[in-house]
Amino acid sequence: MKKLLIFLILLFFLFTIGIKFHGYDFVHSRASTICLSCMGLGDE
């Protein structure tokens, strides 16, 4: 129970700050772009 509580508090803390500072926009912008590096294309 104590372990679960620590886990939930930790997650709440991380996601609250992450969402407050729009961390999801960073993820969205990077994940929504075709990444030439991931594909192994582009500059050598």
Added chain:
Amino acid sequence: MNKRRFIQILSTILHNGYINSIFTYNIYTGFLKKFCAPGLNCHSCPASFFGCPLGILQNFLISIRVLSLQVFLGALFYITGFFFLFGFALGRFICGWLCPFGFLQDLIYKIPFFKKNIILPFQIQRYFKYIILIIFIFIIPLFVITDLGYGILGFCKYLCPAGTLEGGYLNLLLHKNLRTLVGTIFYLKSLILVSIFLLCIIDLRFFCKNLCPLGLIYGFFNRFCFLKLSFNPDRCTSCKICENICPSNLSIPDQLNSVDCFRCLNCMQICPTQAINLNIGKINELSCNKIK
């Protein structure tokens, strides 16, 4: 079909269910891309719904020098949140049951061919993933800087077989104009992909066991996460059938919750006396650590 296979198929569909890309030729850019999926699944894949946690982590590290403080803090806490969420909740259960690339390796292993557990002297193959994590996930993205001030996506660019297959080949099929960009790095990555597939035909989950840095990160949580394996010494008859079936060649019960266990649960299923059990969310009183 067994339960594990069913969950793997379901997870693969959830990771890569955007079939509209066949008609639009574009990757999914909607609401779900604000989240990371647990498995190794390239977000440049035309069918991918979510971000790849490893790709997003590297994207964060390559941009550290150019991010404003607000974006830096937001991305740092948000991305860390996903790793803690997946790690503490499931650990490497993700590798065994949810990762689409792991599922692909399971399917590849079914190809009838020479089978062998590849073990190098001193089991050095187990340390490859540590080297990849440190060098390709952290050092190259952080310290190899381009003229624009960004780092380089070390793992994605030079190694990631999921990126080559899902991002590379599928996008090349859809976008003819991208084919002009194929060069040395793409051929190198293709060679790595083919090599990994060949090794996975011979040795079950060769990539997961020895090379995957995402699996290693989740593996660090194996001892602390909610989903843990426990061992009951009173029931054990020391038949060693569990050790013989373990694809990671782990010593059971000593390494039952080690970094290298990717939670196939073969040991649990094959044990004739049910000496190995899966504990969900409760403190493991019979864990191997306490027995020792």
